[in-house]
Amino acid sequence: MGRNKDPETPKELAHFNARIEGIDYDVLDELVGYAVRRAQLSIYEDFAASLGEEDITPQRFSSLVIIENNPGISQTRLSEVMGIARSGVVSIIDRFEAQGLVERQDAGDRRSYQLRLTREGQKQLRRVKKMVKEHDERISGALTPDERVQLCRLLRQLCN
């Protein structure tokens, strides 16, 4: 995750503290964009701390969930869903394949593959999904269930 994996020796770990004492944030405090960015950094940090040993990132996790629930999806389609270039999907899937989590199966069209989770991939995802849910409940722990739903609704409105 590009972060120090050993919590015993964090020489210069760049921890993100959303609000530092004595600092004037000026207009940043009024921008929805900055509020989202701040939250995202905090969440990412907790994600990394919770799943740092799992060789999983939000990106990789999302990919596995999309493949699980849309079996047979092509790499190009997955790149559209993830919002990244096709070349980026290649290395993601290469790694999943090397780990035995995803299979490239023949499609009718011999230019493309159908992506599917292997049995091992399904097993691992089941386990990781539980960890991600726990992480998500922890970070949104300060919110009531109503507020949580409200927040997701408002965020959805930002994405058009």
Next chain:
Amino acid sequence: MGRNKDPETPKELAHFNARIEGIDYDVLDELVGYAVRRAQLSIYEDFAASLGEEDITPQRFSSLVIIENNPGISQTRLSEVMGIARSGVVSIIDRFEAQGLVERQDAGDRRSYQLRLTREGQKQLRRVKKMVKEHDERISGALTPDERVQLCRLLRQLCN
């Protein structure tokens, strides 16, 4: 910004569409973390489209605002505020300095600098701040003022 600057020739621009027709997002739809990430990607894209010609990023913009409102701040302190390593701040400030936007001034302690905006930096920031505010109002345009405040409040609760 790492994106294609020429809107005339976007061969394979990776646009992020938060919700793609016919795709089952499963658990991703219930995770606060994914909702925030999705929103962040959408916002970043609009930011880049709005300020792509300005050699400014959310990161760089935040730095300028922090320096403006906390004049004399040191690089180490800025690295803490931004949540990045000290070495990262060096190149950010190097660039600002080369552009004549920020000055490294002598501090009492000769190991460190006091960072300040130049007159040109102030002028540029004033201009860019206006553009960022417009961008922010556009992306949160689907929200009422109340919802906007509500959203920022809920996001703040996520950061502890």
Next chain:
DNA sequence: TATTGTTATACTCTATAACTATA
């Protein structure tokens, strides 16, 4: 001709560690 996956390449961001000059 157009599309899918792939490779080559480059750029940005960020981290760690070692260095220097000061304190």
Next chain:
DNA sequence: TATAGTTATAGAGTATAACAATA
């Protein structure tokens, strides 16, 4: 000894462009 800034280096992540196989 400790701190501030710097440099060197490396690893993600992502983009573009060109290519082969196939449609």
